Amino acid sequence: xxxxxxxxxxxxxxxxxxxxxxxxxxxxxxxxxxxxxxxxxxxxxxxxxxxxxxxxxxxxxxxxxxxxxxxxxxxxxxxxxxxxxxxxxxxxxxxxxxxxxxxxxxxxxxxxxxxxxxxxxxxxxxxxxxx
Numbered sequence: 001x002x003x004x005x006x007x008x009x010x011x012x013x014x015x016x017x018x019x020x021x022x023x024x025x026x027x028x029x030x031x032x033x034x035x036x037x038x039x040x041x042x043x044x045x046x047x048x049x050x051x052x053x054x055x056x057x058x059x060x061x062x063x064x065x066x067x068x069x070x071x072x073x074x075x076x077x078x079x080x081x082x083x084x085x086x087x088x089x090x091x092x093x094x095x096x097x098x099x100x101x102x103x104x105x106x107x108x109x110x111x112x113x114x115x116x117x118x119x120x121x122x123x124x125x126x127x128x129x130x131x
Contacts, residue, residue, distance in 0.1 A: 048107055048110070049107060049110035049113070050114060050128050052079075052100075052103050052111035053111040053112075053114035053126055055082075056082040056100050056124065056126075057124045057125070059082050059086075059099065059100045060073070060082050060098070061124050063085075063088060063098035064123060066092070066093035066096070067089065067090045067091035067093065068086040068087060068088040069089065073124075075112075075115065075117045078117060079111060079112055082099065082100040082103075083100055083102060086098050086099075114126055114129070
């Protein structure tokens, strides 16, 4: 049998070219990702406002369907009314309070932008805008 001698003089590791390629790829990925990270906060705030507006519309429309009075409702009082709650005076839900629960004051104005009061049909209209 022949003695096979392995070349053990070569050191293990990465070459300079390999390291530069990896650094360049990381730089490209970072250049793509960093601008999108800035939009995450605005997107999250908009999603929170839409969720709050949906909650307010659902609660108020359920209360109205259960027989709650709509005389005090207007586009400017929808959120405060939902937070305070509406109580039907007649029907199966008489005396039960329909409320959205607390909404952060800074989020109230953002949610109000998605809500309108339709006095002709006595209902709260949620309009999320374009997707």
